[in-house]
Amino acid sequence: MDRRSFLTRSAALGCSLAASPLVTPVSFAATPGEHRLVVIILRGGMDGLAAVSPYGDPDFATLGRPAPDLDGGGALDLDGRFAMHGALSPLAPLWRAGELGFAHAVSIPYRDKRSHFDGQDLLEAGVAASDAPLPGDGWLNRLVQRMPDATAETAYAIGGEPLRILQGPAQVNRWTPEADLRLSPQAVLLTRRVMQADPAMAAALDTAMALAGGDGDGVEFTGSMGDMMAAMRDDMMSGKDRQRPGAALARFAGEQLRGAARIACYSLTGWDTHRAQAHHLPRALTQLAQSVTTLKETLGAGAWGQTTVVAVTEFGRTARWNGTGGTDHGSGGVMVLAGGAVRGGRVITDWPGLDEAALYKRRDVMPTRDLRAHLAWLLRGLYGVERTALETTIFPGLDMGDDPELLL
Amino acid sequence: MFDPILADIRFGCGRSPRIAAPDSIAAILDGLTGPDPVAETFPIEPFEIFLAKRVTPTNALFRLSKSAKGTRIGDEAHQAMVNITREGRKARRGWLVAHVSRRVASDTPMRERLESFWADHFTAHGKASVLQVATSPYIESAIRPHLAGRFEDMLIATATHPLMLHYLDQQASAGPNSPQALRFPGKTGMNENLARELLELHTLGVDGPYTQDDVRQLAELLTGLAFTEQAGTEFRPPLAEPGPETVLGKAYGGGKPTIDDIHAVLRDLARHPATAQHIAHKLAVHFLGDTPDPALVTAIAGVWHETGGDLPEVYRAMLDHPAAWAPAPGDVKMPLDFIASACRALDVPSKALAARAQMLLMDPLRLMGQVWQQPSGPDGLPEADAAWITPQGMAARLQWGFTLPQLMLDALPDPRDFVVTALGARAPEEVRFAASAAETRADGIGVVLASPAFQRM
Numbered sequence A: 001m002d003r004r005s006f007l008t009r010s011a012a013l014g015c016s017l018a019a020s021p022l023v024t025p026v027s028f029a030a031t032p033g034e035h036r037l038v039v040i041i042l043r044g045g046m047d048g049l050a051a052v053s054p055y056g057d058p059d060f061a062t063l064g065r066p067a068p069d070l071d072g073g074g075a076l077d078l079d080g081r082f083a084m085h086g087a088l089s090p091l092a093p094l095w096r097a098g099e100l101g102f103a104h105a106v107s108i109p110y111r112d113k114r115s116h117f118d119g120q121d122l123l124e125a126g127v128a129a130s131d132a133p134l135p136g137d138g139w140l141n142r143l144v145q146r147m148p149d150a151t152a153e154t155a156y157a158i159g160g161e162p163l164r165i166l167q168g169p170a171q172v173n174r175w176t177p178e179a180d181l182r183l184s185p186q187a188v189l190l191t192r193r194v195m196q197a198d199p200a201m202a203a204a205l206d207t208a209m210a211l212a213g214g215d216g217d218g219v220e221f222t223g224s225m226g227d228m229m230a231a232m233r234d235d236m237m238s239g240k241d242r243q244r245p246g247a248a249l250a251r252f253a254g255e256q257l258r259g260a261a262r263i264a265c266y267s268l269t270g271w272d273t274h275r276a277q278a279h280h281l282p283r284a285l286t287q288l289a290q291s292v293t294t295l296k297e298t299l300g301a302g303a304w305g306q307t308t309v310v311a312v313t314e315f316g317r318t319a320r321w322n323g324t325g326g327t328d329h330g331s332g333g334v335m336v337l338a339g340g341a342v343r344g345g346r347v348i349t350d351w352p353g354l355d356e357a358a359l360y361k362r363r364d365v366m367p368t369r370d371l372r373a374h375l376a377w378l379l380r381g382l383y384g385v386e387r388t389a390l391e392t393t394i395f396p397g398l399d400m401g402d403d404p405e406l407l408l
Numbered sequence B: 001m002f003d004p005i006l007a008d009i010r011f012g013c014g015r016s017p018r019i020a021a022p023d024s025i026a027a028i029l030d031g032l033t034g035p036d037p038v039a040e041t042f043p044i045e046p047f048e049i050f051l052a053k054r055v056t057p058t059n060a061l062f063r064l065s066k067s068a069k070g071t072r073i074g075d076e077a078h079q080a081m082v083n084i085t086r087e088g089r090k091a092r093r094g095w096l097v098a099h100v101s102r103r104v105a106s107d108t109p110m111r112e113r114l115e116s117f118w119a120d121h122f123t124a125h126g127k128a129s130v131l132q133v134a135t136s137p138y139i140e141s142a143i144r145p146h147l148a149g150r151f152e153d154m155l156i157a158t159a160t161h162p163l164m165l166h167y168l169d170q171q172a173s174a175g176p177n178s179p180q181a182l183r184f185p186g187k188t189g190m191n192e193n194l195a196r197e198l199l200e201l202h203t204l205g206v207d208g209p210y211t212q213d214d215v216r217q218l219a220e221l222l223t224g225l226a227f228t229e230q231a232g233t234e235f236r237p238p239l240a241e242p243g244p245e246t247v248l249g250k251a252y253g254g255g256k257p258t259i260d261d262i263h264a265v266l267r268d269l270a271r272h273p274a275t276a277q278h279i280a281h282k283l284a285v286h287f288l289g290d291t292p293d294p295a296l297v298t299a300i301a302g303v304w305h306e307t308g309g310d311l312p313e314v315y316r317a318m319l320d321h322p323a324a325w326a327p328a329p330g331d332v333k334m335p336l337d338f339i340a341s342a343c344r345a346l347d348v349p350s351k352a353l354a355a356r357a358q359m360l361l362m363d364p365l366r367l368m369g370q371v372w373q374q375p376s377g378p379d380g381l382p383e384a385d386a387a388w389i390t391p392q393g394m395a396a397r398l399q400w401g402f403t404l405p406q407l408m409l410d411a412l413p414d415p416r417d418f419v420v421t422a423l424g425a426r427a428p429e430e431v432r433f434a435a436s437a438a439e440t441r442a443d444g445i446g447v448v449l450a451s452p453a454f455q456r457m
Helices: A003-019 A058-063 A086-096 A116-125 A139-145 A185-195 A199-213 A225-235 A239-243 A246-258 A277-304 A371-383 A387-394 B004-011 B025-033 B037-041 B047-067 B072-105 B110-121 B129-133 B135-146 B151-159 B162-167 B179-183 B193-202 B212-222 B259-271 B273-288 B294-307 B311-320 B335-346 B350-355 B357-367 B391-403 B415-426 B429-437 B441-450
Strands: A036-043 A100-107 A155-158 A173-175 A263-269 A307-313 A333-338 B225-228 B232-235 B245-247 B250-252
Touching (some): A036 A246, A036 A277, A139 A371, A155 A246, A173 B391, A185 A199, A246 A263, A246 A277, A263 A277, A277 A307, A277 A333, A371 A387, B025 B311, B037 B072, B047 B072, B047 B129, B072 B129, B072 B357, B110 B135, B135 B151, B151 B193, B151 B311, B162 B232, B250 B259, B294 B311, B335 B415, B391 B441, B415 B429, B415 B441, B429 B441
Parallel strands (some): A036 A263, A036 A307
Antiparallel strands (some): B245 B250
């Protein structure tokens, strides 16, 4: 974004926000500090044993899985116990800089049914599986509710689909890079004119114009209708790009986090690798790696130094390879930590082992820690949320246990 | 009072250049019990067919792919299963086109609006396999036939429907003292999900006069309600909790457990005064905006109570109330209402929609905030205007209105005529001006569709 469009954008955001019913009446200067948090939801169940392979565990070789290719496939030995999948190699510099870490054998408190829908709902609601109905709000929204200085600009749900994790009473912003606007200059003018009759719509339109113009291509489009349609098709992302939106989502998140936003969330799909995992998983991992490197590029050194990125999935996958060259829904899995604020360069785990007796139900990696505990320690460190609030309100029923010291 | 243009916009699917507006409240209501030609012209697969054609074979193929895993037969069974799922997704796009085409072509358009209202009230969604595309067939079979009937019949049809039993986990719910639970201790259990949502969402409402104990008792009464992939809903005595259950102070069952006990409690819940109040308010919010006139809600609830939930009389109570005809633009259209009313005003042919259903309908709905038939929870879509007037939602509506009409039509109408078609005498001066000042027809159409007068009911 050049300086001019940045200035016009701030001006537009400023006046629309002042008029916007979405904003709680607090001073615009108040923000939840400088700490940035990006939560990436990996939908479909990422295979932790393939992403971060425990090749140093003698039982790993008995699972019928391909060994990590350390001799030329780009896989990176992390600590003699674990190796990072070759498709994540763009993240190798981050690992060496201590800006990348993994928590292994973690899981949400959800077992046995292994449904994507239930698992993702629980992951985003932040509660343990039970017969009780899910809370109506997500855990990130409950975090924002506890931030007295938060405005509607503080948290961003990014992407076309609603994100349960940010739904709830605290106002958050939603946008997807797909929802770009391309209108002729006169159409912009006329639309603003007819919208004046409706302040709520006019305010939403102002914000939309500012956001859509913020991607560097401007809202106003002077070209033929054919050119506009072509540009729109580019913006709407082809079906192919929609399969791989990792970089676009990260770029948008990074831009917001350089501005007034402090919390951003989006999701990446493609992790449900029941068949032909050797083909599908690298594509998903490449998405994730691109997303993280794009965040770093977009944020710039200063903001990246105050950024924590955490990628979580609803469950891991079966320890053994199945009959169709893939893996089925499991339990324990991997959580990815990145950012200038994290104490990386480590695989944090209370490793359960992989011999059959050590597996959960003799099939899955045994979860040895509630992944919500790691999330809670992050929120404690970043935003100073009280332990009681974390264990009763944000993640009801959680025992945080000892501090895993995830942050610098 | 009654106004034909408002009748079209607020209680119909928007204005059409070729279908006349209703000339009275009676005409609106008569349309609900009259013939339903658009359902013939734009068919949607009934659930019974869906079950036989898609669910039963998928289930058989699944078993075969498991039992013959690793063999050619197993592989082919798996491939056939994948194909059924893929065809199902394609069929679902066709049904979305049918829903929109019905709205474009109907001369009894309140039927379509009521179908959407009740389909959302009785939200159900498949969580696995081919059931993920079963929503339209469920609506076609369990909701559309009852739109102008008695509420209790619609409640029974939806609450005992396979898709609802699957969605709210009733399928494997076994009473704690059922034969099944006694035979396999620790292996089966009761699930309260359907019982809770029946009370909280479908009937009494979250503030209704029920306790956790009523939920539990109703859940026990519902045990035995299940379905098979071949035959649909069936009552399974081995799952049923023996003995009578007391819901809201009244005892049900006690003899040999049957589905009749379940029907009895549903009929009582349907006629309960709290249900009348809850749904009267919901109906008013849906058609008239976020803060409906309390007197109107009371009037609707009163008629509900007097008639035991006779729906045409309930609708009449709403339409007969002066508050229903307040002239100011009311509720913000939900994304489907917005898109379909624009298609109706432009008189878009169904073929044009079918040619690019994903780009014209499915993707834009998602960007506007309505992920088609994938509800985030059993409470369905939000009604509050603030949920729809978002930067992303507005951008998606504008982009749709300015750019897609020209893809759907061979020739766009003159914007100066279109503003009258779409808004009639209600077209505000500045919208007329904008339509005439636009540089291109496409911009002229777009600015009319972007106007608050068009985006509200």
